[in-house]
Amino acid sequence: MGMGRMNTTAETEKYERTLIQIVRRLPPECASEVLDFAQFLEFQAAKAGEGDEVYTEDDARWDALLATEESQRLLEKMADEAVSEIEAGQARPMVFTEDGEIVPG
Secondary structure (H helix, E strand, O other), rough: OOOOOOHHHHHHHHHHHHHHHHHHHHHHHHHHHHHHHHHHHHHHHHOOOOOOOOOOOHHHHHHHOOOOHHHHHHHHHHHHHHHHHHHHOOOOOEOOOOOOOOOOO
């Protein structure tokens, strides 16, 4: 979904429920990283000037792809793998500058 696209209330509520379910399954340090990333996205949306970007055909294709059960299972598998890597000490935290840019952690 493009950052400039406005969600309907139903879409927003669905995303909220899904995010809450995911965060509840994560250890606190991972939940903190989800919060950091959400704040990064919020910053990027504000920086871009909400509504300035156009919802493109590519955005629509991504939305359709990510709405499938198969893609949700894949995303959950990827999240599980990420948690395993974090627990094994194979991951580094994401670090952002004040401008929202990612820097080596």
